[in-house]
Amino acid sequence: MxxxxxxxxxxxxxxxxxxxxxxxxxxxxxxxxxxxxxxxxxxxxxxxxxxxxxxxxxxxxxxxxxxxxxxxxxxxxxxxxxxxxxxxxxxxxxxxxxxxxxxxxxxxxxxxxxxxxxxxxxxxxxxxxxxxxxxxxxxxxxxxxxxxxxxxxxxxxxxxxxxxxxxxxxxxxxxxxxxxxxxxxxxxxxxxxxxxxxxxxxxxxxxxxxxxxxxxxxxxxxxxxxxxxxxxARRVPQGRRPLSGYRLAVIKSLMQDSMDATVTQAFERSLNTLRASGARIDEIALTELNELAPMMSTGGFSPAEGYAWHRALIEREAERYDPRVLQRLMRGAGMKAHEYIDLVQARRQWIGRVEMALVGYDAVLSPTTPITGPQISAVAPGAERDAEFFRVNGLLLRNTSAVNTLDGCGISLPCHAPDELPVGLMVWHAAMHDDTILQLASLLEPMLQQH
Missing domain, CATH: 3.90.1300.10 (Amidase signature (AS) domain)
Incomplete structure (x- = not known):
């Protein structure tokens, strides 16, 4: 480095x-x-x-x-x-x-x-x-x-x-x-x-x-x-707890689904390294994550709010947009006002349930992405590669977007060996846990790079 x-x-x-x-x-x-x-x-x-x-x-x-x-x-x-x-x-x-x-x-x-x-x-x-x-x-x-x-x-x-x-x-x-x-x-x-x-x-x-x-x-x-x-424009206080002073969680559901072999190896190695260094890591269910897909079934925030901003521009110059971006923005065109309001309320209630489930834990550990990045040639612009592009895009964003829906904070730390494709370990929690996440990441960083 x-x-x-x-x-x-x-x-x-x-x-x-x-x-x-x-x-x-x-x-x-x-x-x-x-x-x-x-x-x-x-x-x-x-x-x-x-x-x-x-x-x-x-x-x-x-x-x-x-x-x-x-x-x-x-x-x-x-x-x-x-x-x-x-x-x-x-x-x-x-x-x-x-x-x-x-x-x-x-x-x-x-x-x-x-x-x-x-x-x-x-x-x-x-x-x-x-x-x-x-x-x-x-x-x-x-x-x-x-x-x-x-x-x-x-x-x-x-x-x-x-x-x-x-x-x-x-x-x-x-x-x-x-x-x-x-x-x-x-x-x-x-x-x-x-x-x-x-x-x-x-x-x-x-x-x-x-x-x-x-x-x-x-x-x-x-x-x-x-x-x-x-x-x-604020200071992050210096952490004073040892690693054993943090209580950490790992979630099997959703966050570890469809992991490729490289991510699985790096993630499991990282957890073993941290446990050997004194980390207390519990496996929890957090089944609330399984509610995300149904909650976003009408389109989600980005298509709706993105389309609102782009609407006039799309009407004039749709053919000059990246077709893949345009396709996702147009999902927002069909969202009804009551669906958007329902989504706002559903998210608020979901955040409350997840925050309750994480009480007592300082952070959650997950793979940042369940897959490594593919070759550009597999997903390069072109209609013949759209299906693979959207499959990869959904997997790459799946874990991280859950933290955005939570209004949370998270950090991705590299945890791969020199002969592996890059892999990130995501350390995350709900809103305003930023200082704890950064303090903990400072402790984890050197441990994750022991190869």
């Missing part, structure tokens, strides 16, 4: 390197073949200008490279959200709230990252701007065999690749159903989805106003804590 932000900041402050030298290395990574299709736009001047500022090394982010998902407003730039239908929009008049907080903390903005069009898929493909290949950030190597690239996960695809390859230290993204945690898992990095209310969404193009969460990917948990502190 390449050095994380905190280690690089320490090196700068110690005088062993300089922000400008680090900026050049990040730009070289961003322009390498490993980052092909990862960026919509590179902004080397902005990064270098920040790196040259006096005293920038004393800021929390020390002038170091941060990538911004093409969902967020950056003053003077056009926000396309991975589409072509918005390419002629006027440039943003101001930074979005999250971008402004990062900039104020000393972030050097290296560029806008590619993404699934309008953030509506967990696979990471984009027919307009290309699909970046997954990179294993934990072991700093391409994912899969040479010449057979794997999907990066989505929707924050370019953001994940930018962090995994070393082009950026923090990848700002969003998570509506797993769009931070899924690409983090498939690229061997850390992705933290905070409780949605903790970070403002102002200046981010919406998918679901109910579920959208602004958050980030990093290479380490300590960087994830730093990024969250900047984005949420």
């Amino acid at each position: 390449k050095a994380d932000l905190i280690a690089t900041r320490q090196a700068i402050r110690a005088g062993s390197t300089h922000p400008q030298a680090v900026a050049e290395a990040c730009l070289a990574a961003a322009q390498s073949t490993a980052c092909q299709h990862a960026f919509m736009q590179l902004t080397p001047e902005a990064l270098q200008q920040t790196a040259q500022q006096p005293q920038v090394a004393q800021s929390p982010l020390a002038g170091l490279a941060v990538s911004i998902k093409d969902l967020f407003d950056i003053q003077g730039q056009i926000t396309q959200a991975g589409s072509v239908v918005l390419k002629n929009q006027p440039p943003a008049a101001a930074d979005g709230a999250a971008v402004a907080r990062l900039r104020a903390a000393g972030a050097g903005l290296i560029g806008r990252t590619n993404m699934v069009e309008f953030a509506f898929s967990g696979v990471g493909t984009n027919p307009h701007h290309g699909t970046p290949a997954a990179w294993d950030g934990l072991h700093d190597q391409p994912v899969g065999a040479p010449g057979q690239p794997h999907v990066p996960g989505g929707s924050s695809s370019g953001a994940a690749v930018s962090v995994a390859t070393g082009a950026a230290f923090i990848g700002l993204g969003s998570d509506t159903g797993g769009s931070i945690r899924v690409p983090a898992a498939l690229n061997g990095i850390v992705g933290f989805k905070n409780t949605a209310r903790l970070v403002p969404t102002t200046g981010a193009l919406p998918l679901s106003t109910t579920l959208d969460t602004v958050c980030a990917m990093t290479r380490t948990v300590r960087d994830a804590i730093l990024a969250h502190e900047v984005l949420s």
Whole structure:
């Protein structure tokens, strides 16, 4: 793994390197073949200008490279959200709230990252701007065999690749159903989805106003804590409990269904490692998870709220949308008002039942995704591959989206060996358990990487 932000900041402050030298290395990574299709736009001047500022090394982010998902407003730039239908929009008049907080903390903005069009898929493909290949950030190597690239996960695809390859230290993204945690898992990095209310969404193009969460990917948990502190404008207290002081749960139903062999091996190995290190892990039923599919049978929040935002644009330019994204948005066109209201009420009651079931537990452990990322060729744009794409998309988002429905928080930690495809362990709980999840993740991280 390449050095994380905190280690690089320490090196700068110690005088062993300089922000400008680090900026050049990040730009070289961003322009390498490993980052092909990862960026919509590179902004080397902005990064270098920040790196040259006096005293920038004393800021929390020390002038170091941060990538911004093409969902967020950056003053003077056009926000396309991975589409072509918005390419002629006027440039943003101001930074979005999250971008402004990062900039104020000393972030050097290296560029806008590619993404699934309008953030509506967990696979990471984009027919307009290309699909970046997954990179294993934990072991700093391409994912899969040479010449057979794997999907990066989505929707924050370019953001994940930018962090995994070393082009950026923090990848700002969003998570509506797993769009931070899924690409983090498939690229061997850390992705933290905070409780949605903790970070403002102002200046981010919406998918679901109910579920959208602004958050980030990093290479380490300590960087994830730093990024969250900047984005949420709050401090995360230092954890003081040993691993044995946490009570953890594992759920068989839903979360472990249809796991492939690689995920099964990595997940079981991780649980065994944690138990051997003193973790108390109980298996619980949490049958409430089986209520999710019936609850979402009329379409769910993202199609309904997404269609409301896109309706006029679709009427004018439907043929310029990614057909797969358009198909999912159009599910929202048929949802009736009473069905939406019923869904809001059903979700509220479901959250209450799940929170009661998790009383006494500090976190739940699950595979972030039940499958590893397939090769891009299996799900690339094209009607003949749509069935496989939608099958894979459903599996990749299944576990993570449950946490979004819960209004919860969760972090994906890499737990695979060097000779395995990337696998993530998701540590999660209900709303406002963010500090506990981050503190626990700090303890788990080194244990999961003992290979």
